[in-house]
Amino acid sequence: MTKKRVTLADVAQLAGLSSAAASMILTGRQDTRLSADAYARVHAAAQKLGYRPNVAARALRTDKTRTIAFISDYVTTTRFASGLIRGAIDETEAADHVLLMLETGGDPEREAQAIEAALDRQVDGIIFAAMRAREVYVPDVPASTRVVMLNGTNVRFPTAILPDELAGGRAAIELLVAAGHSEGIALIGYSEIAERGRMRSETVTRRVNGIQQAMADANLTFAAEESAWDWEPQAGFELVGKVLKQTDLKALVCMNDRLAFGAYQALAAIGRNIPGDVSLVSFDNDEISAYLRPGLTTIELPYYQMGREAVRRLLSSEESGEILIPMPVVQRGSVRGSSG
Amino acid sequence: MTKKRVTLADVAQLAGLSSAAASMILTGRQDTRLSADAYARVHAAAQKLGYRPNVAARALRTDKTRTIAFISDYVTTTRFASGLIRGAIDETEAADHVLLMLETGGDPEREAQAIEAALDRQVDGIIFAAMRAREVYVPDVPASTRVVMLNGTNVRFPTAILPDELAGGRAAIELLVAAGHSEGIALIGYSEIAERGRMRSETVTRRVNGIQQAMADANLTFAAEESAWDWEPQAGFELVGKVLKQTDLKALVCMNDRLAFGAYQALAAIGRNIPGDVSLVSFDNDEISAYLRPGLTTIELPYYQMGREAVRRLLSSEESGEILIPMPVVQRGSVRGSSG
DNA sequence: CTGTTAGCGCTTTCAT
């Protein structure tokens, strides 16, 4: 049953040419001086036999595999950032390449192994993706291998794709200001302690900077700020409780949608209406933000675009520094006066 | 800067042997009759030079790449079933292989291209994953290439990994029965019309069979059944409204967690308590089920285990038919009398 | 008991 694969030699033979000639024709080289007839015959033969090049053989000669390695810490595990993968896959396919997926759990030893595995397979480039945008440790890679950092940074590899968190942070506050809020504004989730230590996330820092800039620009201050290590619904629920003791809450900024989810539950439990009594803005555009009632107004983390851009940069040969991808404002119904 | 990669010839030279000898030693063949000293020298040399085999060259000789293709319709896109990928990656790594990720969107042309791309790279096997468990169209594959179906079936490829939906369906009802429910039980989500047409999902059919068997075993009938095409929160919200017009609702079976999410919202809107007034069971163990208050009791879709099993079966050479993976019962707080 | 040779399928020089 196992039909032998059609080789270039088969095509050449059918076309009555040498395999070298067939190779030149099929790889579409222009500078060659073969007859137009030869071109036609080779293409016809390849078509007829269903010829497909053997990537391994080609790689042996050319060191090109049309394969990209996608090495991440927790991206597949977390499912939250699957847009990163989706974007990378779509763009990879559009460029007629293929993606090798490796996961490391953030463990340096597994990171090293993943890179070895990728290099053993002669990948054309490596995308190093991080779940939390941060300075990422990356093991040694031959200078000839292109590397793009995705949602993370590394001094040795300047090309990095990041969300434009500064503008995103500003946008969240501007939404509230535009809706007329000026008092009883609270922020939940940001943890200064975490941001000073090893857990420091570059993008969260920028987001908070954007938030603070916009507050200052509007001459506003937070009536309450409560922080948490884990940005899960449970924490959101509890933090809102603390906030309510400090101020007559009118508007709440949540560092992510899962915190916001918990905030919805806490507000519902005491009969506060969203957005009638309290406006809410958040970050991520997680799936749940569309499920909530009313829909959650949120600043989207543009994972899909980031994934695409990473592949695009990897395949284009020019070095570039940080690429900031805009964070879209997704208006739903959780901010007073905004429709949704 | 580009250091040339260390080749087998380099290792052999340093060890003072032929590259053939070095090859035999490093691939760990037993039947060879080389001196123990030769073994030691080759391993030492490889270690010292940091030798790594070139997979492309090896593939050219052996047709083995230690690479598996994971071809899915919407798995990465949907993010919901990311456990499938996670399991596959983890098991692949454990077996010292690597995963090639391809996505097709269910488009036959892209499916064919994905298979070509995989075959061009000499993958050792293909996992064909489907988002909705169903009879999947699979283009021609050489008889020598192993194929495992994941969350789907295909007549030509008998090895298929599926959730044990029949038992899962039964388990959901048994939970309700054990909690003493006998009246006012409703089912939402199942659509007979969809199940008869092209959208038919093999596993949903089995789940419903399990549900009906268990109901019959306990001499119970549904007080209301409402169906929907899309199993999203919005539908869950609306379906509960319809159900409440037909019966004094005591227990609700939802075909998935997102429907259950909508049901929570509908019940909260009219002040019904879960599980005090109404018990709820569902399927999937989606992330949101842990976020809800009270936590949602649900029958888990064992995606992670399924992903692992698919790779395991692919790598083991024995053919097997359908492999049913048990669906764990995840008890949280949405069924009366059950603790959470 | 050990080492040499040939060739996997392809592309790139270099001779015609």
Place this chain on the structure above:
DNA sequence: ATGAAAGCGCTAACAG
């Protein structure tokens, strides 16, 4: 204008 030959790095089948 075209084709022959070499060789990428590896392993399976051979001689020695």
